[in-house]
Amino acid sequence: MCEIYSSTPPSEYEQITRSVRISGVVTSIRLERRFWRILDELAAEEKTSTGKFISTLYNEAYNLNGEISNFASLLRVVCTTYLVNRAA
Numbered sequence: 740m741c742e743i744y745s746s747t748p749p750s751e752y753e754q755i756t757r758s759v760r761i762s763g764v765v766t767s768i769r770l771e772r773r774f775w776r777i778l779d780e781l782a783a784e785e786k787t788s789t790g791k792f793i794s795t796l797y798n799e800a801y802n803l804n805g806e807i808s809n810f811a812s813l814l815r816v817v818c819t820t821y822l823v824n825r826a827a
Contacts, residue, residue, distance in 0.1 A: 759794065760790060
């Protein structure tokens with residue numbers, strides 16, 4: 740039943756750390772490779788770099804909601820939201 744999921748290549752869930760600049764501060768974000776690919780795709784659709792997309796997203800989320808306790812989780816949810824909306 741779960742073979743479609745359990746057969747996911749380990750390279751897809753390997754965690755990758757990238758440095759990004761958010762509001763002038765360099766920080767590191769650690770996500771699974773698949774999420775980085777989705778974020779790269781999102782940024783390309785927005786005609787911007789992944790770093791700029793992430794920085795803009797952070798600033799917009801902060802302005803809407805205040806402190807962001809787990810930005811990596813927000814990025815994962817953004818990716819799944821994008822996939823759901825794309826499929827619709």
